[in-house]
Amino acid sequence: MRFRSFILAALLAANGPALVPGLTPTLTLAQQKQQLTLEDIWAKPTFRTATVPGFDWMNDGRYYAALESGSLVQHEVTTGNTVQTLVTAAELQLNGAPLNVDGYSFNANEQKILFTTGTEPIYRRSARASYYVFDRSSKKLTPLSAGGKQGYATFSPDGQRVAFTRDNNMFVTDLATMQETAVTSNGVKNNLINGSADWVYEEEFGFAQGFFWSPDSKQIAFYTFDESQVPEYDMQEWGGLYPKEYRFKYPKAGEKNSVVSVSSYDVASGKTVKLDVGPNPDQYIPRVMWTQVPNTVSIQRLNRLQNKLELLHGDVNTGKTQVVLTDTNPAYVEINDDLKYLAGGKQFIFTSEKDGYQHIYLHDMSGKQVRQLTKGNWEISAINGFDPKTGNLYYTSTEGSALQRHLYRINLSGKGKQRISEAGNGLDVVNMSPDTRYFLNTHSTAGVPPVVSLREGSTGKLVKTLEDNAKLKQTLTQYDLGKHEFFTFKNAEGIELNAWMIKPSNFDPAKKYPVLMHVYGGPSFGTSSTQTVLDNAGGGTAFTNYLWHQLLAEKGYIVVSVENRGTSGRGSAFRKATYANLGKFETIDQGDGAKYLATLPYVDKSRIGIWGWSYGGYMASLAMTKNADLFKMGIAVAPVTNWRYYDSVYTERYLKTPQENPGGYDDNSPVQFAQNLTGKFLLVHGTGDDNVHFQNSIAFVDALIKANKDYQTLYYPNRNHGIAGGNTRLHLYRQMTNFVTQNL
Incomplete structure (x- = not known):
């Protein structure tokens, strides 16, 4: 379940100025400041975080490209100065009409460029678009295909061809002749997919494109998903005289998955x-990639319970494969994108948490471990780059704190570890140039908008600040934001939990305040993070949610988030404590958080509420039923209410199958505890949610009716899991604000 695009990031607060207790109202700073409004947060660009759009490293690490005012412009890294305009807006016209470009990619020598327009999202990562090839020498713009919109069009490494998908099949276009060749022809909707991922792989293994060019451009390895036996989910689309049915393959826990195969297509023959x-056939193939050895493809094979991962090397000439590495875990094995085959074809790096924390290991091509490169009670978050000349490997990790992420480097010899990120707290998101000479760094701390800078790869030295969000920071000073602080407490078992708190700007320790807790609480997977307690500002919805929490603080609420067991950043034991028992320990920890808050002299223990989205909605639903005596009010947005309704990959990873572990599915389902509800409860869902189906809320409502419990519901027609578009978010947060102020 990858909910991070909506509610994953920490919703953290700024260290705003606190009022001096005792000042009369006519002298308070608050009267000199503006008040936050829902319109400013959700409908206007008042608090929009600036980024560096369209940034793309070029082959020579001295340059990067960016889309600017409809043109593609090349910049010099060290100065940021414009070097040349690669493609002008005037050149991006077809039949006299401008091409509304929404993406681009270069071929190997950067003389041809693929531009996309009219992109149509399908699910979270999948999309189709119209692709156009631009030749910089002839200045000619040519449609890639006349057969309809394409998916994932990708240049071959030698730049001579483009592969793409359409209607569940794969195609290759020769750019010299623009001749299109079908690689497959048997694709059928809701039956057989070539070159793209099915729904559950896209959602849970994090990729939509299912084909990969070999380094020598001679072969294309690709997935085929036979989903003929996967049950269909029927989702109605409202709006016309008669609702439309949208049917798609969705394997729920314990049901049949797609049968997945991998093939290689020889372009010449x-x-x-x-x-x-x-x-x-009842297994997963979560990753396919090419090694640095000619004609050798790498395949990761995972058993259905996801506790045994095998790395296979396959010969594309014969189809034969051999297992070179096996990684097992009593709970589940991490899947990520850290596997890197090193130049020369003799070694690869691989991450594993076999010592209790996710760390980096060096192996030879036979799979034999050469050495463990990193070690300690902290986790690798991502591998960012490798310099074959120096043997230095760059990675981000939690070594400084589970609340932070910083860039480090280490040599393949296992020596010379060095922090590259600047000293200090916060979180760094790193985009490193292919040659590791430079990296784009997005750095933020709690409540402070991010700074985007270019830095030297080997030292971290600042080259140029590309975006400092000075305008947004100045705007924020016009508002009297509440104080934000991190804190820790111990749960009933003596385990220390991380948390943060936003207090009203005019906080008076002699008063009693109501508290709204925000929760996500679900397990992370791979290099992702589901933490809500992070020392960063977040971006997009995370930052606007932070401002909403500040708005509630203005209204006299304390807002708190507690990081329960089952989340990332603290090692395998902490994250996998919830294995086979989702909801149990998370609910205990959130309940212990409410109990701890109740002991604070400035908290009104009779007025503690909780809200969450997705897994957080599941947690809020459990808190309101299993911990009904602790919470006066709850809001659950797009919650899972019965894990039997959720997809196979995510759910079985953490709970096994329903056939093997029925108690794990039923013992912590809010549906089973509907009769315990006593507080005010708001249930929100989009009817077009292809991820957490509306079925979940229907089942919970039915249980509440049978238990004769009062509740309120809010549904959004045809909205997906993000419940967004137009005025949707403004409307949703107005309803939630009203519900909080009226019931807490």
């Missing part, structure tokens, strides 16, 4: 060879 992924 047109021959396709199927690779041997083993005799068991």
